[in-house]
Amino acid sequence: MKDDSVKHPQAAAEFLKDRAQAKWHDSAIWWVRQKRDAQAKQLPEWEELRRLAREIKAHTLSQLDDYLAQFEANAQNNGVTVHWAADADEHNRIVHSILAARQVKKLVKSKSMLTEECGLNPYLEQRGIEVVDTDLGERIVQLRHEAPSHIVMPAIHLKKEQISELFHKELGTEAGNNDPTYLTHAARANLREHFLTADAGLTGVNFAIAETGGVVVCTNEGNADLGTSLPPIHIASMGLEKIIPKLEHLGVFTRLLARSAIGSPVTTYTSHFHQARPGGEMHIVIVDNGRSDILGNEDFYQSLRCIRCGACMNTCPVYRRSSGFSYSYIIPGPIGSTLGPSRDMKKHGSMAFACSTCGSCSNVCPVKINLHEQLVLHRKKAFDQNLLPTGKKMGLLAMRFLTQHPALFDLGGKVMRKVVPIIPESLTRHSAWSRAGRDLPPMPAQSFKEQYQQRSQNKQDKEEQQ
Amino acid sequence: MQPVPCSSLSEAPRTMKIGLFIPCFINELFPHVAMATLELLESLGCEVAFPMEQSCCGQPLANNGDSKGACDAARRFTGVFQQYDYVVAPSGSCVSHVTHHYDWYIADDPAYQQLKPKVYEIIEFLQDVLKLEKLPKPVYFPHKVSIHQSCHGLRELHHASPSELMIPYQSRLENILKLVDGVEVLLPERRDECCGFGGTFCVDEPELSTAMGEDRVAQHEATGAEYIVGADPSCLMHMGGIIRHQGKRIRPLHIVEILTGRGAGA
Numbered sequence: 171m172k173d174d175s176v177k178h179p180q181a182a183a184e185f186l187k188d189r190a191q192a193k194w195h196d197s198a199i200w201w202v203r204q205k206r207d208a209q210a211k212q213l214p215e216w217e218e219l220r221r222l223a224r225e226i227k228a229h230t231l232s233q234l235d236d237y238l239a240q241f242e243a244n245a246q247n248n249g250v251t252v253h254w255a256a257d258a259d260e261h262n263r264i265v266h267s268i269l270a271a272r273q274v275k276k277l278v279k280s281k282s283m284l285t286e287e288c289g290l291n292p293y294l295e296q297r298g299i300e301v302v303d304t305d306l307g308e309r310i311v312q313l314r315h316e317a318p319s320h321i322v323m324p325a326i327h328l329k330k331e332q333i334s335e336l337f338h339k340e341l342g343t344e345a346g347n348n349d350p351t352y353l354t355h356a357a358r359a360n361l362r363e364h365f366l367t368a369d370a371g372l373t374g375v376n377f378a379i380a381e382t383g384g385v386v387v388c389t390n391e392g393n394a395d396l397g398t399s400l401p402p403i404h405i406a407s408m409g410l411e412k413i414i415p416k417l418e419h420l421g422v423f424t425r426l427l428a429r430s431a432i433g434s435p436v437t438t439y440t441s442h443f444h445q446a447r448p449g450g451e452m453h454i455v456i457v458d459n460g461r462s463d464i465l466g467n468e469d470f471y472q473s474l475r476c477i478r479c480g481a482c483m484n485t486c487p488v489y490r491r492s493s494g495f496s497y498s499y500i501i502p503g504p505i506g507s508t509l510g511p512s513r514d515m516k517k518h519g520s521m522a523f524a525c526s527t528c529g530s531c532s533n534v535c536p537v538k539i540n541l542h543e544q545l546v547l548h549r550k551k552a553f554d555q556n557l558l559p560t561g562k563k564m565g566l567l568a569m570r571f572l573t574q575h576p577a578l579f580d581l582g583g584k585v586m587r588k589v590v591p592i593i594p595e596s597l598t599r600h601s602a603w604s605r606a607g608r609d610l611p612p613m614p615a616q617s618f619k620e621q622y623q624q625r626s627q628n629k630q631d632k633e634e635q636q
Numbered sequence: 637m638q639p640v641p642c643s644s645l646s647e648a649p650r651t652m653k654i655g656l657f658i659p660c661f662i663n664e665l666f667p668h669v670a671m672a673t674l675e676l677l678e679s680l681g682c683e684v685a686f687p688m689e690q691s692c693c694g695q696p697l698a699n700n701g702d703s704k705g706a707c708d709a710a711r712r713f714t715g716v717f718q719q720y721d722y723v724v725a726p727s728g729s730c731v732s733h734v735t736h737h738y739d740w741y742i743a744d745d746p747a748y749q750q751l752k753p754k755v756y757e758i759i760e761f762l763q764d765v766l767k768l769e770k771l772p773k774p775v776y777f778p779h780k781v782s783i784h785q786s787c788h789g790l791r792e793l794h795h796a797s798p799s800e801l802m803i804p805y806q807s808r809l810e811n812i813l814k815l816v817d818g819v820e821v822l823l824p825e826r827r828d829e830c831c832g833f834g835g836t837f838c839v840d841e842p843e844l845s846t847a848m849g850e851d852r853v854a855q856h857e858a859t860g861a862e863y864i865v866g867a868d869p870s871c872l873m874h875m876g877g878i879i880r881h882q883g884k885r886i887r888p889l890h891i892v893e894i895l896t897g898r899g900a901g902a
Contacts, residue, residue, distance in 0.1 A: 183843035192847070200826070207799065216802040485800065487830045491847050524841065526834025526848070527699065528787035533800035546699055547740075553701030562836075566697060570705030574712060576691040583664040602839035606846035608877035611665050618658050618667035622674075622686050 172317040174498045174517050178524035181496035182488075196490040199326060203484040205433020206534070213425070222422050224538040227475035230413055231465060237380040237413045238456065244383025245454055248445045255457045258288035264455050265290060265372070265405055269299055272403060274369040280387070280394035281305040282374025283321050283478060284407050284457060286500050290372075302364040304393040306357055313340045319494030321501055322431045322480035327493050361393070371397035373443075375408035376477070377423060378454075381416045384444040385454065388427060388437040395441050402450040406443065410456050411465075411474040423477060426536035430479040464512050469547045473508045475537040482531035482541055488524055497521055504531035508544040511551070519557045522548035580619060587613040654684045655720030657755070659730040659869075660692040666869045668898075669890045673726040673758055676896050679772035680762075690716050695733040698741070699835050707741040710734075714748045722765065723755045726892050728789025728868045731757040736792045757793055758892055759808050759867050771815050775897040778818035781889070782861035783809050784852075784875070785828045786868030795867065799828050809867060809891055816894055822859040829855070833874035849878045856886060863889040863899075 186192050210216045230237055242252045255261035261284075269277060277299055279285065291301045291312075303312040307324040311317065313336055318324030325333070330348045337343040343356045373394045377386040385406050387394045398404040414420060428434045446452035465471050483489045483503030494502035499510025499518045507525060510518030522545045531541040552558060558566070572579040590598075590613050598604050616624075654677060658670045677684045694709025713734060717723045725731050734755050742748050762768040785807075789795040796807035813821050832838065832848025839845075853875050856864045864886060866872055872888035879886060893899040 179841045179844070182841055186843050186847050189847075196851070210802050213802070487832065487848050488841075488844060491844055523837070524844075526787070526830050526832055526837045526845070528830035528834070529791035530787075530798070530800055530828075530830070533791060533798050546701075549699065549701035550703050551701070553703070558700065562700070562840075566700055566702050566705065569692070570697055570702060570708065573692045573694060573697070573705065573709045576689050579660065579691045580663075583660070587664060602842045603877070606842045607850065607881050608846055608874070609880040611873050611876060614665065614667050616667060618663045618670035619686075619688060621667050621671060623688075 172498070172500050176496065176498045178492065178496050178520045182492035185492050185496055192491055195327060195493055199484050199490045202433060206430055206481060206484065209429040209433045209435060219422055219426055220536055220538055223426055223536055224475065226414060226419050226422060227537050230415055231411065231471065231474055234410065234413065234465065237415060238410060240380040241378055241383055241413055244381065248383050250383065250445060251451070251453045253453060253455045255455055257459045261288045261407065261455055261457045261459065262290050262293040265407070266294060266297055268403070268405060268453055269294070269370055272369070274299060274403070276300045276302065276364065276368045278302050278304050278364055278368040278371050278397040278401065280373045280389060280397050281308050282372065282407055283501060284374055284409055285372065286318065287459065288457070302368070304361050304364070304397055305389070305391060306354065309357060309361065310336065317500060319502065320480060320483055321478055327495070365396045365400050368397070368401045370403035370405065371401045372405045372407060373398060375406050375412050376427070377414050377420055378408055378412045379417050379420065380413055382444065384442050386420060387441045387443065388424065388439070390438040392439050395439060398443065399447060404443065404446060404450065404452045405455065406453070407455045407457060410458055410461050427477055427479055430481040430534065430536045460513050470508060470512050470544055472539045473505065473512065473544060475539055476505050477537060479536055481534040481536065485530045485534045487528065488526065497524070504541040508541060508548065511548040515551055515555055515557065519552045522552060580617065583617055651683050652721040654682050655717045655723045656684050656686040657690065657717065657723050657725035658686070659725060659727045662727060662869050665873065669726050669869055669892060672890070672892045672896045672898055676892055677724065680766060685720070687716050693730045693733050695730060696835055698733065698737060703741065710738045710742045710748065711745065714742065714745060714751055718747050718751050721754065722761065723751070724758055724761045726758045726867070726869065726890060728757050728786045728793050728795060729870055731755060732788040732792040757789065757867065759795065759812055760793065763808060763812065771895060773897060774817065775895065776817045777894050777899055779863055780820045780822055780861040781863045781865040782822045782824050782856040782859040783807070784831065784856065784864050784866035784871055786866055786871045787830050789867055790828055796828070809865070812891070812895070822861050824855040824859055826855060831871045831874050833870050838874060846878065849874050853878050853884065853886070857884065861886060863887050865889050865891050865894065867891050
C-alpha cells in the first residue's frame with residue numbers, strides 16, 4: 171500500500187538527494203518517451219488516431235449508463251456473472267465472497283491498478299487468501315512490500331542490482347548475479363509454480379466492449395492468459411469507464427496504447443475474454459469508486475477518458491525527477507494528480523501543485539485529456555477549501571490587492587529592488603529561491619516604468635526647446 | 637528596402653495604436669527587455685503607448701487557485717488595454733494567460749472577447765501582423781545561440797511544433813533569427829523540455845525546480861552555445877539564477893535584444 175501522507179515537495183527533495191540515482195531514473199524514463207516518439211512518428215495518422223480516440227471516449231462517456239447496461243446484458247448472455255461495486259470496499263467484498271464460497275486458498279493476479287486502488291491484496295490476505303502478483307514488475311514490488319511507482323512499469327525505480335539482491339533473499343538466486351536473463355528465468359520458474367497451484371485468477375481490464383460483452387486485456391508477459399486458463403475461476407475487475415461501444419473501435423485504442431505506453435507497436439498479448447473456459451466460471455466486477463462523481467464534474471470528467479498508458483508520466487519532467495513514491499495517490503504523475511485530488515482534496519492536494527504547467531502531458535496523451543489544465547483547476551478547489559499553507563495564502567491575498575493598486579505594486583517593486591542588494595547573502599541563502607542553488611537576479615536601479623517616464627519627460631523637454 | 641510602417645498595412649487603414657504590455661516582473665527586473673521591445677516596435681513605425689496603470693495579468697493568482705483575484709486582474713487588464721488596436725508583450729507565458737486562460741474567469745465579458753484576438757506576443761506580432769521580412773536596421777550577431785522554447789509559448793501559443801506532436805516542424809524563433817546576420821542557431825538535447833520555473837512552482841518545490849533548471853542549462857551548454865535565447869524572460873531568469881550560482885559562461889538573452897542589435901552588449 172502507498173503512504174498517502176506523503177507531501178510532494180518534501181518527498182521530491184528527499185529523492186533528489188541522491189542525484190546520481192535521480193539522474194538515472196530521469197534518463198531511464200526519458201528513454202521510454204523517446205521510444206514512444208519513434209513509434210508515433212511512423213504513423214502518419216497519429217494525430218488523427220488521437221482525435222478519434224478522444225471522440226470515441228467522449229461519446230461513450232456521454233451515454234455511459236446505456237453502454238454499461240448493454241455491456242452487462244451481453245456479458246450475461248455469454249454466461250458471465252456481472253457484479254456492481256459502488257466503492258472499493260464493495261469490490262473487495264464481492265471478490266472475497268466469490269473466492270471464499272469456492273474455498274480458494276491462492277489467487278494469481280495479473281496487473282490491475284484498480285485492485286491497487288481498492289487495496290484488494292491486504293483485504294484478501296487478512297482473510298487468509300494468498301495473493302500472487304504475476305507481472306514481473308508487479309511481483310518485484312510485491313516481494314518488496316511496496317506499491318508500484320509507475321502504472322505500466324511498476325518497478326522502474328529499481329536497478330537490476332537491487333532486484334538481484336531481492337531475488338537472492340526471496341527466491342534463493344545466486345548472490346551478486348545481476349544478469350537480467352538469469353533473474354527473469356528465476357522469477358518465471360517461481361511464478362510457474364504459483365500458476366499451477368492457484369485456485370483462481372484475477373485480471374484487470376483494458377477495454378470492455380458493449381456490443382459483445384467481452385473484455386480485452388493487454389499484456390506483454392502472457393501472465394493474464396496463464397492466470398485465467400489454468401485455474402477454473404476468472405474474475406475481471408474493471409472501472410466503469412473502461413467501456414467502448416463496438417469491437418470496431420478497439421483498433422484505434424490498441425494502436426495507441428502500446429506505442430504510447432512503452433514505444434512498442436503493439437502489446438505481445440491482446441487477449442479477448444468472452445466466457446469462462448469449459449467447466450469454469452467467469453465474473454466481471456464493475457467498479458464505480460468515485461468515478462460517477464468525476465463524470466458529473468464539468469472540469470474533470472475528461473480524466474475518465476484515460477486508458478492508463480502512462481505516457482504522461484514518462485514525459486513529465488517532475489515525475490521523472492521525483493519518482494512515483496513522491497505522489498500520495500496510488501496513481502502518480504499527471505493523470506494521478508488529477509484523479510487523486512478528485513478523490514480526496516485534503517489528502518492529495520499537494521499533487522495538484524507538483525507541476526510546472528509545462529503541458530507536455532496533455533500533448534502526449536493518446537486521448538487528449540487536458541491534464542495540465544486540470545491540475546490548475548484543482549488548485550481552485552484547494553484555494554477555496556482553504557488548503558493552501560497560510561503564508562502562501564497571505565502572499566496571494568497581498569498580490570490580489572496590489573494587482574488592483576498599481577501605484578502600491580510599483581512601490582513594492584521599488585522597495586524590493588533597493589532592499590535585496592543590501593541584504594547579506596547569509597540571509598537570502600536559505601530562501602526558497604536560493605537554497606537549492608540559484609542566485610537572485612541583479613536588481614536594476616530603475617524599473618521600466620521609471621525609465622519610460624524619464625524618456626517621455628526627456629522627449630517633452632526636447633520638443634519644448636525646439 | 638524600408639521597413640513596412642504599421643500605417644501602410646492593409647488591415648489598418650489608419651495608424652494603429654499599440655498598447656505595450658510589460659508584465660510586472662519584467663518591469664521590475666528586466667527593464668532592458670521592455671525598452672528593447674518598445675524601441676523595436678517604434679523603429680518599425682508603430683505608434684506605441686505604455687499605459688502606466690497596468691499591473692500583473694493575474695497568472696500567479698490563477699495558477700494558485702485564487703479565482704477572485706484572477707478574475708479581478710483579468711477585468712483590470714481588459715479595462716486598461718481595450719482602447720488599443722493591438723496589445724503586445726515580450727512574454728509568451730503572460731500573453732498566453734491572457735489569450736488562453738482569461739476565458740476561465742471572464743468569458744462572459746464582451747470587452748474581453750473583443751480584446752482577445754488583438755493580444756500578441758512580440759514575435760507573433762512581428763511575424764503575423766507586421767509580416768516582418770527585414771529588421772529595421774541590419775544586425776550582425778556572430779554568436780552561437782541555443783534556442784529555449786518556453787512551455788506556454790510553445791504549447792499554447794504554438795511558437796514551434798512541440799516534440800510530442802507528430803506535425804510538421806516549424807519554429808518562430810528560428811525563423812526570425814534568419815533575419816540576423818552571423819548567428820548560428822543550435823537546439824539542445826530534449827529540444828523543448830521545461831526549465832522548471834513554473835511560476836510559484838519554483839518556490840513551492842525549490843529542489844525539484846532547481847534540478848530541472850540545472851539539467852536544462854547543462855543541455856543548452858552542451859550545444860557549445862554562448863547564449864540561451866528565448867522569448868520568455870521568466871525561463872531566462874530561472875536559468876540565469878542557476879548560471880550565476882554555478883559561475884558558468886553561457887548567458888541567457890531575450891530574442892528581442894538580438895533583434896534590436898543590443899544583444900552582444902547585454
